Amino acid sequence: MITAPMVATLLVIGTFREGPGIGLTTARFDPATGTLTAPAFAAEAANPSFLTVAPDGRHVHVCNETWPGNLSTFAVDPTSGALTPVARVPSEGKSPCYIELDRTGRFALVANYSDGVFSVFALDADGRLGARTARVAIPGSSVNKDRQEASHAHCFVTDPSNRFALGVDLGADRIYVHRFDAATGALAPHEPASFAAKPGAGPRHLRFHPDGKFAYVVNELDCTVSVCTWDAERGVLTETQRLSSLPTGFSSANTSAELVVHPSGRTLYVTNRGLDAITTFAIDPATGTLTALDQVPSRGGKPRNLVIHPEGRWLLCANQDGDSIAIFAIDAATGRLTPHGEPVAAKNPGCLRFVPGP
Numbered sequence: 001m002i003t004a005p006m007v008a009t010l011l012v013i014g015t016f017r018e019g020p021g022i023g024l025t026t027a028r029f030d031p032a033t034g035t036l037t038a039p040a041f042a043a044e045a046a047n048p049s050f051l052t053v054a055p056d057g058r059h060v061h062v063c064n065e066t067w068p069g070n071l072s073t074f075a076v077d078p079t080s081g082a083l084t085p086v087a088r089v090p091s092e093g094k095s096p097c098y099i100e101l102d103r104t105g106r107f108a109l110v111a112n113y114s115d116g117v118f119s120v121f122a123l124d125a126d127g128r129l130g131a132r133t134a135r136v137a138i139p140g141s142s143v144n145k146d147r148q149e150a151s152h153a154h155c156f157v158t159d160p161s162n163r164f165a166l167g168v169d170l171g172a173d174r175i176y177v178h179r180f181d182a183a184t185g186a187l188a189p190h191e192p193a194s195f196a197a198k199p200g201a202g203p204r205h206l207r208f209h210p211d212g213k214f215a216y217v218v219n220e221l222d223c224t225v226s227v228c229t230w231d232a233e234r235g236v237l238t239e240t241q242r243l244s245s246l247p248t249g250f251s252s253a254n255t256s257a258e259l260v261v262h263p264s265g266r267t268l269y270v271t272n273r274g275l276d277a278i279t280t281f282a283i284d285p286a287t288g289t290l291t292a293l294d295q296v297p298s299r300g301g302k303p304r305n306l307v308i309h310p311e312g313r314w315l316l317c318a319n320q321d322g323d324s325i326a327i328f329a330i331d332a333a334t335g336r337l338t339p340h341g342e343p344v345a346a347k348n349p350g351c352l353r354f355v356p357g358p
Contacts, residue, residue, distance in 0.1 A: 116151025140172025
């Protein structure tokens, strides 16, 4: 179990709204009691739908999911938690929906949903988003004519070795693998160039297991989770299991949204919008395969995003249509979730990120 000092942790909240006085909000989470303060306005931003935090906690980098898209950097005051805008650059695509830093914290990887563009940006010496170092657009489509008429980039991450960058394309049912240069931020072609998901699956987000041997993909459209082995030497994903994230017999409309792996590596959590629940899976440590444990109501409509507190004892869920953030205690032995307290009111929350430090 990962531990951290028992102090209130700053939480930054992104949303799908724009206008005067609308954007990022912040709150304080107390891991001793599992309580969250009411979110307070922190900085104006247009549709800050997804965000990532620098490892030192000094900056927050945000996707402005607009058309054309922008990326914004905010400085974090370590004492007050105030956010100050310090940089904004074009995302080099339309509707950026995902941003994450590479393993060195020197480059930001961005997925632009509407035109299927994956891009990389360098961070300058002051930690702000700066020059673009790579841009890749691979036209594609798949069998769902409503959602997969074109490429739709939805996630872009580096592997644990930081030698490969994996771009998840919901529209093409593909996960593209590129060689990543951690010195320059450049991308280079790789062979095999991609992993093919089941037609119509709609891969959305990818997460690696802490040991680096396995990767998990949540498939938005067919509401499944793919378990893959990851060959770190060859840069190859191989699917070993695919299972539903829904309970047996559920037949109503649903799309899966987020998955997170517990830092212990023993459990995985997936949100389902329609079912409006979080599914908990146990992870086999030897094979990486999953066993569904249960589904717990998300306590709000359209659960979009999850975050686990660094201490590993708490999970927070952003209920986008429920206008709330729900808190769950994580059982140390089983990984099962138990609702804790009442959901905290938050307007259209889309992304939750804890800030390291006091």
